[in-house]
Amino acid sequence: MVRRLSIGLSVLLSALVLSACGGGTAVSDVDTASTMTPLSAQASLGEKIFNDTSISASGRQSCATCHVANSGHAADNDLPAQMGGAGLELQGKRSSPSIRYLATNSAFHFAADGTPTGGFFWDGRTSSLQDQAGRPFTNPVEMANISASEVVDRLSHAAYADEFKRLFGADIFTRQEDAFSRMTLALQQFQREDTIFHAFSSKYDEFLRGKASLSDQELRGFALFNNPAKGNCAACHPSAKNSDGSHALFTDFSYDNLGIPRNPDLLQNADPTSFDLGLCAREGGDMASRGDLCGAFKVPSLRNVALRKVFFHNGRFKSLKDALTFYVQRDTNPEKFYPLNADGTVKKFDDLPTQYHANVNTTEVPYNRRPGDAPALSDTEIDDVIAFLQTLNDGYKR
């Protein structure tokens, strides 16, 4: 299915966003144990659709192509964006995020304090898993169907078409709008029911249950992760167990502008006048008047982040070490991440037009530094934090 449910099925999880944000209430899944219960007929159908490449224009791309189970349902390669289109010849625009731990995400809204929160994809442009699941099918750089009708036509020839009709009516394929809607509903149901999407089976979860211990390094990294004077990661990626007993999702579903360096590997960046402005420029134009939100992208969950091979919305970094180093040295050693101007000065925040540089988060730890200051985390401490992040991978075996 979708070649890049990435731009499409995006929503949270892929990149690392350590910075402090607003909001703060971790939405959480009460399903803290991966109990295996049989999928409903609708969810079972959704699983088939999820893995079906025949619904794409190329015939070689399914949802699972860009959201690979073994990679935490994110991309399993280090491409900055996945390839799509009728011939898989077109590059997407953003990295393919994980689609796990999204069942309790909400539609986009502004919290009481004005913090943009929720929504699906990197820019929150869709309001539900179902809405999000449908977009990649007709995205020209993903599954590249010309229209929803073409999607339904392909669906009607799928191996499970009879099952689809049994569930939604013998005439369902004659009602194309309904058929498309039922398809995305089945995809949503699959993601809601299959515990692999919210397994809470990491070493950290077992640690919270008192069934596993963190190593000294992992514990040090955990402390640095939480410490508001060091990593301050928990400010946007809450880690604490919620008062209802549920485990944290490591995202507050808010947005932040980190001033990620421009990624030359993204073909769209060959045009120096082209910028991905994120929230303020999202499809539909509803945020167009909010210039202060230009450059802001969704805070992803950090669960399974150590399985990722690229980080941030533009896939600029390809290792956790590089991503964390950027966090803590962006302002102390900007020359490591940004190009130089002709006069030798650093061209900081080079993936944003100048007028939006002021939107970049420069006030909170670990960004509140200047060249010459010590980074918030040392190299060894970054390794400790990475050790902790590796405890967030699902499927821990004692």
Next chain:
Amino acid sequence: MTSSRILTTSKIALAAVLAVGGTQVFAQSATEAELARRLDQLSAELAAVKAQLAQMQQQRATTPEASKPSALAAAEPAPAPVAASEAATVLSSYGEINYNRPNKASQNAQADLRRFVLGYQHRFDAKTKVVTELEVEHSVTSSSDPGEVAVEQAYIEHQVQPNLAVRAGLFLMPAGLLNENHEPPAFFGVERNFVETAIIPSTWREGGIQLVGNFDNGLTVQGGISSSFDLTKWDAAATEGAESPLGSIHQELALAKARDLAVFGAVNWRGMPGLLVGASLFTGGATHGQAAASSRVTLWDAHARWTPGRWDLSAVYARGTISNTAALNATLVGNPTLIPKSFDGWYGQAAYRLWTSGDYALSPFVRVERFNTAKSFADLGPGITPSAAATEQVVTLGANFQVAQGIVVKADVQRFRENSDANRLNLGLGWSF
């Protein structure tokens, strides 16, 4: 109901409560410092009060009004004549308006209707009553205002024997001197003392059942089982837990987690006129099966108050401990506010009734208190175990001026040894009836 009628009924109810050895709550809510001393004396003269009560009952039983059953009493199948005659509903209220002005940051000065409380006590019969209090804090409560509405008390008390009552519902916990006696005219200083807010949470109430025994030798014994705290809602990223560990995890019977319960008890002795000596203990589970480790909160205190002549002297020591905090904190390491293993504090206070004229009374006071909300932490390993907090010392110097019975104007200054930025001037107006 007119105010005079309320007051008359209140006095009758007060005498009844003392005579049957019931709760102190109503008596306390109707008095202030001066009346509190008189109550102690009255306790010592229990027999005389009993005789007066019997006389009043006899007189009321013979009046036509007393023989007319109330609406509630009429609903009873066969109300006893005495029970019907004692049915009474009494309105009570207290409130306080405070002004705080930090010495070094006058831009942070605040004026606040700190709390406005309405309550009622309804006596169903001679042995049974309901006591309630509904509180509004900070004037206005809405989704965009800072106020809060809370039920502070809602319990039934039934007198089983002349010296034994059973109380059930949401009640104030018997701890320290202030918690059950927190109306503004009943304490010195604009703000409640730190020991009885930061160490003993204030106003601390739980849901449960307790027995209250009052004995002729001046001993009051309370004990029971109740709801407990909830450590699973400890917010390690916030500062509330550092300000008042138990205040940040109390449940106030609001959808309270109740797998783990607590037991508590208190002993108070008023055997000598003007002297009160007592202690309390509370211990209860606080993780409710929702954390990897079980933990218990224990809080105890010892307190004394002596009112010889014009003097009013009091002291409280309180100490709390939380068990198994190493296991709980392991999941919170690095956060600014981990769960302390222990916390404690004490204060000593001296007030002197310097001048009186009619109901006017001026009472300067001084209070010295030392408290530490994070006195120790369980060991988590090097580099991760938080350091114990510094013990704060606060000296409060000021005066209460009684304008009339139940109305007090207060002024004081407070000096903090550790956090001197908190040094401030406080002014307050309070009332209670």
